[in-house]
Amino acid sequence: MHEVAIQIADEDWLTWYTTEEWQDRLSQIINGTLKHIKWDYPSEISVLLTNNPHSQELNHAYRGKDEPTNVLSFPALSKEELEKVTSLQSPLIIGDIVLALKKVLDESEEQKKPFLHHITHLVVHGTLHLLGYDHQENKEAEAMESLEVNVLDNLGISNPYQ
Numbered sequence: 001m002h003e004v005a006i007q008i009a010d011e012d013w014l015t016w017y018t019t020e021e022w023q024d025r026l027s028q029i030i031n032g033t034l035k036h037i038k039w040d041y042p043s044e045i046s047v048l049l050t051n052n053p054h055s056q057e058l059n060h061a062y063r064g065k066d067e068p069t070n071v072l073s074f075p076a077l078s079k080e081e082l083e084k085v086t087s088l089q090s091p092l093i094i095g096d097i098v099l100a101l102k103k104v105l106d107e108s109e110e111q112k113k114p115f116l117h118h119i120t121h122l123v124v125h126g127t128l129h130l131l132g133y134d135h136q137e138n139k140e141a142e143a144m145e146s147l148e149v150n151v152l153d154n155l156g157i158s159n160p161y162q
Helices: 011-015 019-036 052-063 079-083 101-110 115-130 138-154
Strands: 003-008 043-050 071-075 092-100
Touching (some): 003 011, 003 019, 019 043, 019 138, 043 115, 052 071, 052 092, 092 101
Parallel strands (some): 043 092
16 A cells, blocks of 8 residues: 555635545545556655645746646656666655646536546546656657546546547
8 A cells, every 4th residue: 555645735625525535535546546557666645735826836836837737746756767666665755746626626617527536537647647657749648548547447437538
């Protein structure tokens, strides 16, 4: 089992779940993702549940985009470093995922998707980014989307790209 540390920086997140319930839900999603891709190294991922202004601040500081975003991923290791991981590096800190509540809510309404399904997709997406998956090139995007669809199916969520 992998360790998931959550921090709730915006109390509006508690509209859906308690802190403990978010902990359980996000741990289930992340552990399901890591299991699906056969990531066997004991690892740690942190998740920050925040708001749009904080997301915008982070997006501007780290990506040069002055707007809020739904999910940000901050990998602790490069793709090359991940390929050299051994079981001796335990637990392995993989990185951080940040989710912005209003942005995610707005997207789920616009796309007519259940909010909690959209959250699940974004956490899967962020987890894959932490492990070196990307979608900059068409081939990478297709592979990552296919993997997301398979992970989500295992978690009982339908294909978000349809």
